[in-house]
Amino acid sequence: MKKKKYEIILGQDLADKIDSMVTRTGKERSQVINDILESYFSAESLSFRGNMLVAHINKKALENAGFAVYYREGDSAILLKSAIRHRHRPELKFSFVPADDMRSLGTVKLALRDNNVESLRRFQQFASDWAALEQYYLKDAVDMETVRYVFDEGRFVRVLARPSAGQDISTEALGNAIGEYLHTIDNEVKLYFGAGDIGR
Numbered sequence: 001m002k003k004k005k006y007e008i009i010l011g012q013d014l015a016d017k018i019d020s021m022v023t024r025t026g027k028e029r030s031q032v033i034n035d036i037l038e039s040y041f042s043a044e045s046l047s048f049r050g051n052m053l054v055a056h057i058n059k060k061a062l063e064n065a066g067f068a069v070y071y072r073e074g075d076s077a078i079l080l081k082s083a084i085r086h087r088h089r090p091e092l093k094f095s096f097v098p099a100d101d102m103r104s105l106g107t108v109k110l111a112l113r114d115n116n117v118e119s120l121r122r123f124q125q126f127a128s129d130w131a132a133l134e135q136y137y138l139k140d141a142v143d144m145e146t147v148r149y150v151f152d153e154g155r156f157v158r159v160l161a162r163p164s165a166g167q168d169i170s171t172e173a174l175g176n177a178i179g180e181y182l183h184t185i186d187n188e189v190k191l192y193f194g195a196g197d198i199g200r
Contacts (some may be wrong), residue, residue, distance in 0.1 A: 050098030056175020090114035105160040112154045126192045127151035
């Protein structure tokens with residue numbers, strides 16, 4: 001990689017911290033500074049891509065009339081709400097938060113806001129069944145160690161895996177896919193609840 005020489009002046013505190021890292025790592029001072037700058041700009045780039053991803057999810061979510069969307073331009077996360085048609089009016093609350101590292105795309109969280117015990121039990125059963133279906137159909141396409149779930153009473157959490165190395169997928173395409181995923185879950189939860197007579 002081509003290198004360019006710079007002369008920089010640092011405050012004493014920063015210089016002392018860099019010298020401490022030089023001693024600890026055994027690297028040249030210039031390499032330590034280079035590593036710090038690379039890490040900083042990588043984090044900045046990751047944060048920017050995360051914000052762009054959320055913006056594309058917002059655009060896709062607005063196509064679904066069933067979602068109430070809580071998002072402002074520049075936000076680093078998105079919140080969606082959707083009502084289930086039952087007498088006690090349970091509410092689904094979706095959120096997506098981009099990852100702050102390269103291990104995943106981010107985390108989808110789904111919560112059922114309802115005090116009805118039978119509703120919460122059925123939602124937990126839905127979450128378990130949904131995860132089982134995903135694991136069955138994705139097992140040949142995705143490294144399942146990168147797909148993680150948490151589900152308990154009234155809550156479903158899904159960590160989204162990053163595309164495999166070599167897959168050139170735009171942020172817009174990923175945002176559309178995640179928005180469609182949220183829409184699909186919303187529909188399926190409502191169909192699942194519609195199969196019974198909870199609270200009627």
